[in-house]
Amino acid sequence: MIKPLDIAAGSVLFTALVLGLLVPPDAVQGDLQRIMYVHVPSAWLAYLSFGLTLVFGVAYLRTRRIRWDHLAGASAEVGVVFTGLALVTGSIWGKPVWGVWWTWDARLVLTAVMFFVYLGYLALRRAFEDPEVRARRAAVYGIVAVAQIPLVHFSVVWWRGLHQPPTVLRPGDPQIDGPLLAALLAAVFAFTVVYAALVSRRAEVGRLEDRAATRPADGAVAGDGISAPPIVGGGR
Amino acid sequence: MRRYRLFIIAAAGLLAVLIGFLAFNLRGDLVYYRTPTEILDDPAAAAAGRFRLGGQVVPGTVVDDGEAVQFEITDGTATVAVSHRGVPQQLFREGIGVVVEGTWDGEVFSSDSMIIKHDEQYRTEEGGVYTPDSRYP
Structure with a gap:
């Protein structure tokens, strides 16, 4: 079933795609710069997802409602996917612009x-049968692991490396021309709506997974009506 | 076993990143590149072996003599002459940031590997003015 949120996500994503292809290219990089409209929103979603995993984790610990845990798990899963996308798109951009697919720069490392720490979070969630135990441990892991976000974001300021410092989220004016900035903000907004749509779906699946695991033989099963035929006559 | 498979992938990946970071860190001091000012102030730099040097290509200094590309890079304070053997990167031009890797003899930095350090500015051809970064690095 298609929800209104899915339609909204699809249409804003399409708008962002069209904008990203229509705005003029960067003067130095040419069309290579357009990968920024996927790379930057992906990195933003990584921060948002893991930040909200912490918020949902805290909400679970305070209320003990399992709903919050399903949201926390869904958010982390979406975050891992988009962290991966940020790494891959960055690499594809890095080859033609920097000249290397990968380098041991602080931001990249x-x-x-x-990425791997939150893959560990997803692994931790699978390791427990009991949803309550899983929710508690995952919430604590999510609270501790979030400390990396400022480290990742400010790595380009704190350490000398290859990755460029922030263009928009910096003191002073954004170092980007109007049309390019508009396309970038549209993409960030679109990805945020996509995040909401994906997390609401995934949290629902998480709820159903828990229900299936705790009540395996719920209701009638095909073949219930068949029983073994009575043995008549005894032995020969 | 299946339940722990993702744990193993995550732990192995984390380990690979940490080992790679330590193994490929050229000088072991966690500095991605050094600047012209730093190596001119450091008497040991000429004998330091391979390291990375970063700066902005000084406009008007790029000469391609067929064998090597000669140019100067600056951090705004000091300038170092670079002789790069090999094909320069696609975006190599006057005013752009570069990180070159090689050895320094006290006068010329001999490089055989070049990475472009793109800054955080994005400008359209017609609209904006591209101002080379004055606070490099």
């Missing part, structure tokens, strides 16, 4: 670390 810390982003890869964040």
Whole structure:
């Protein structure tokens, strides 16, 4: 069933795609710069997802309602996917612009670390049968792991490296021309709506997974009506 | 076993990143590149072996003599002459940031590997004015 949120996500994403292809290219990089309209929103979603995993985790610990845990797990899963997308698109951009697919720069290394740490979060969630135990441990892990976000974001300011410092989220004016900034903000907005749509779906699936695991033989099963035929006559 | 498979992938990936970071860190001091000012102030730099040097290509200094590309890079304070053997990167031009890797003899930095350090500015051809970064690095 298609929800209104899915339609909204699809249409804003389409608008952002059209904008990203229509705005003029960057003067130095040419069309290569357009990958920014996927790369930057992906990195933003990584921050947002893991930040909200913390918020949902805290909400679970305070209320003990399992709903919050399903949201926390869904958010982390979406975050891992978009962290991966940020790494891959960055690599595809890095080859023609920097000249290398990968380099051991602080931003790149810390982003890869964040990817694997949250993969570990997803692994932790699978390790427990009991949803209550899983929710408690995952919430604590999510609270501790979130400390990396400022580390990843400010790595380009704190350490000398190859990755460029922030263009928009910086003191002073954004270092980007109007049309390019508009396309970038449209993409960030679109990805945020996509995030909401994906998390609401995934949290629902998480709820159903828990229900299936705790009540395996719920209701009638095909073949219930068949029983073994009575043995008549005894032995020969 | 299946339940722990993702744990193993995550732990192995984390380990690979950490080992890679330590193994490929050229000088072991966690500095991605050094600047012209730093190496001119450091008497040991000429004998330091391979390291990375970063700066902005000084406009008007790029000369391609067929064998190597000669140019100067600056951090705004000091300037170092670079002789790069090999094909320069696609975006190599006057005023752009570069990180070159090689050795320094006290006068010329001999590089065989070049990475472009793109800054955080994005400008259209017609609209904006591209102002080379004055606070490099």
